[in-house]
Amino acid sequence: MVCKPIIMVHGGAGSWSKIPKETKISAQQALKDAVTFGMEILKREKSAVEAVAEAIRILEDSGSLNAGLGSVTNSEGYMELDAGIMDGKKMDAGAVAAIRGIRNPILVAMKVMRETPHVILVGEGAQKFALSKGFKIDERINVKKDVKDISINIEKRSNWIHDTVGAIAISSDCDTAAGASTGG
Template identity: 35%
Template sequence: MDPIVLVHGGSGYIPASRVPLKIAGCKKAVLEGYKVFEKGGSSLDAVEAAVRVMEDDPAFNAGYGSVLNIDGEIEMDASIMTGNNLRAGAVTIVKDVAHPISLARLVMEKTKHVLLGGEGCKKFAIKHGVQILPPGALVTEQAKQVLEYYKEFGGDFTEIGSNNKKGEVGTVGAVAIDSNGLLSVATSTGGISGKLPGRCSDTSQIGAGSYADNCNGVVSTTGHGEAIAQFCLAHAIIKAIESGKTAQKATTDCIETLTKHFNKTAGAITLSKSGDVGIHFSSKSMAWAYRLKHELHYGVERDQHEIEKLQN
């Protein structure tokens, strides 16, 4: 089987000035994830590597670049999962950690739990040698501006017909299949600008933000977190594949159903167990990219699908 790494950089409204940054960041993440395969690594290693790239990139709402809660602080969520044994790890309300996705993997591999949050998660991180950054180290000027706009005007970036054009919501995620057929997913986010302190997003909830099942497929989602959590979007897409739908059909149908029911937008990236790709979003934009063999595929607007040939 030919390995694939597929990433998204979050759905929502993306200002024109930031579109090139999103595309470049997604391309970089895909190529970094694919390097893992070239070195003999697994799909789990690949999705973690890809998401770490986006957590370091201020163009994305994850890690450095995360949006701020109403008190002006960053609280991040992440989840990771493998499809062969349904093992998963997640973290929520994480502060001052550069790579929440790697912390989620530690939860999966070093504990009997699926989800850790808050102060307990911080103690766990310190115990396992994760660096705790100085308060505010992950805050960007963009995040400050978006919060100030939210405080003055409010608004919901994910509501159909919204006129709020100041900033974008989003999440980053990666799904992959390796040459052994192992499916893995990693998803990470800073959440929603202006959220209440202590809010846990869909990204930290297995079945909502992430799901992997070698019998069917793998999914990472983005968009309105509460709607995604209520709909269990990632798991819904997997069940649709199980019912016989293609990865693309399952992804499209589930997102459109969620959007119709909640009047909120969402997006997702999907791979089936055979490596078929599914990409769909009901928001205006969602940056995405994937590598298959010597081709790099990417897009950001609806119906956009660019293909770049890579050197051998």
């Protein structure tokens, strides 16, 4: 069976009309880049799961969405990130939750899926696993924000795109994959 390769991405739910124009433009560019790069992977490698992971990585790296570098903090002032990915071909999944300091939790979730018998690793255990696999702490997301920053963050949340970013893909081999990433 042959399928038409396709990838879809989303930048989170919420009120896009309340977002500052510069942030909206940056977010829209990240979404376009994620789709473009994901399609290149689907055409070149024919891997739905790789396309999904890399599309979400681009969204995490954008800093314009509530994932990766753009994550909002939790109520204690830390960025704790969650991500999950599912591989329809292998009927497998991997996830991390409440991981701190790692910019691309979607890539760690891929490692959990491919290299462990687990489906999800959480908190300090997820971070230790990521570090053991060569991921580095990114100090931009590894610091506790002070109380002033937290109040700014709460205000930011009220005008922010809430929820997760995500992607879903179908390869020319009709394999499917889906993933999501969120912060705060």
